[in-house]
Amino acid sequence: MKSIDVLLLLSFLFFSIAAVCYFRPSLRQSPSVSVSDSPTISDSPTDSDFSASHNPECRQEPSPATNLVPINRVVQPSLDFEAHADGLRKTYGNEFSVVVEKPFVVIGDQPQAEVEKWATGTIRWAVKQIKESYFEQDPDHIINIWLFKDSESYYRNAERLFGSKPTTPYGYYSPSDKALVMNISTGGGTLVHEIVHPFMAANFEACPSWFNEGLASLYEQSSEQNGKIVGLTNWRLRGLQLAIHDGLLGSFENMMSTTDREFYDGASTNYAQARYLCYWLQQQGKLREFYRRFSENAANDQSGIDTLKEILGTNDLKAFQAGWEKEVLKLRFP
Ligand SMILES: [Zn+2]
Structure with a gap:
């Protein structure tokens, strides 16, 4: 091979590698964006809208x-x-x-x-x-x-x-x-x-509906604190507190074990129960860790129950729920 060919080949290889290194991150990342203000995102359903939570x-x-x-x-x-x-x-x-x-x-x-x-x-x-x-x-x-x-x-x-x-x-x-x-x-x-x-x-x-909807509904009322998104209490609280007060809320095991259809067609409190479990994990600084472990381990833990026990450091979800219900009853919206 003539030296000019070797030079051409080397140049080609250099630019190919440079191009791959340059373009690769752009496949996965959007350019970073700074938001100067910290918006609070919310919906404010009226009382008549509240009944929509049954659907x-x-x-x-x-x-x-x-x-x-x-x-x-x-x-x-x-x-x-x-x-x-x-x-x-x-x-x-x-x-x-x-x-x-x-x-x-x-x-x-x-x-x-x-x-x-x-x-x-x-x-x-x-x-x-x-x-x-x-x-x-x-x-x-x-x-x-x-x-x-x-x-x-x-x-x-x-x-x-x-x-x-x-x-x-x-x-x-x-x-x-x-x-x-x-x-x-x-x-x-x-x-x-x-x-x-x-x-x-x-x-x-493989995310089950309860966590998909729990996390999504957490951020339907959200703000930014220290540069991170934070879910706030919202209109779903009232129905949840009523259900807890009346002893009508089902167990976390039941809610987390629902199939997609059972979650959507089941108890009217499913969204709120899932949301305020996510809210509680967020307030304890454990929500991101829960997501990470659950998404990595979903093949062995389809419901997330084992991952939740692991994150909480307890096998007794009944006792956890009793404490969580007390905390939820103390929350206020607005
Ligand atoms: Zn949704």
Whole structure:
């Protein structure tokens, strides 16, 4: 081989390695973003909305049966967000504003500036926060976040675009439509809640509904403390306290052992019980550790009961629940 060929070959190898080293992190990380203020995200359902807690307001559809490869082992393809957004603009440009906010594309029936505000505000903040606290992997496909400006638009467009009427007034995540569908007039809380679900699916595929909904609903009322997302007490507290007071709350073993269907169709307190277990773990500084151990050990502990016992350092969940119920009765909202 002539020396000029060797030089060319070496240059080629150098630039190939440099390119791989440079592009590799970008497969998994979004650029870091600083949020100057510390938003408090909340929904404030009215008393009449409270009755909606008897119906799961963000029931998640099962993943399509064709999705047999664990998502977190799929090498993420390079996703062309701009082309995807352009396609949406061509189809819906007269009606909707479209904003790329990775790993989402946000589509709203408000003016462009309003949709941008949601994208670079609540959505960017929530994504950054939950990725820093829990999730390494982005979803391996583009997910649309549809923001409808009011109840009328939400119900009409959800039915028109996705073929079925929402069962909740707030919003929901539909894995099969690759979409979060939101009535954004109800506030940003449900939006943060729903953003958790596609990240959970991408990072902890075997996650049972109780923890998926417990963690998601923890952050539907949230703020930032010392640079980290923190769930606050919210409207779900009242029903939980009533159930505890009346001796009607089931055991953690029962709630954590529910199948997806049993969780969604079961006790009206399931969401709140799961949420305030997550809240308690958060207040003890144990929630992130619980997530880490549970997601790593789910093959041996599908319900999370063993992991919870391990984290608590006790086998006696009955005694733990008695203490937890006392603490929950002391909580206040607002
Ligand atoms: Zn949910």
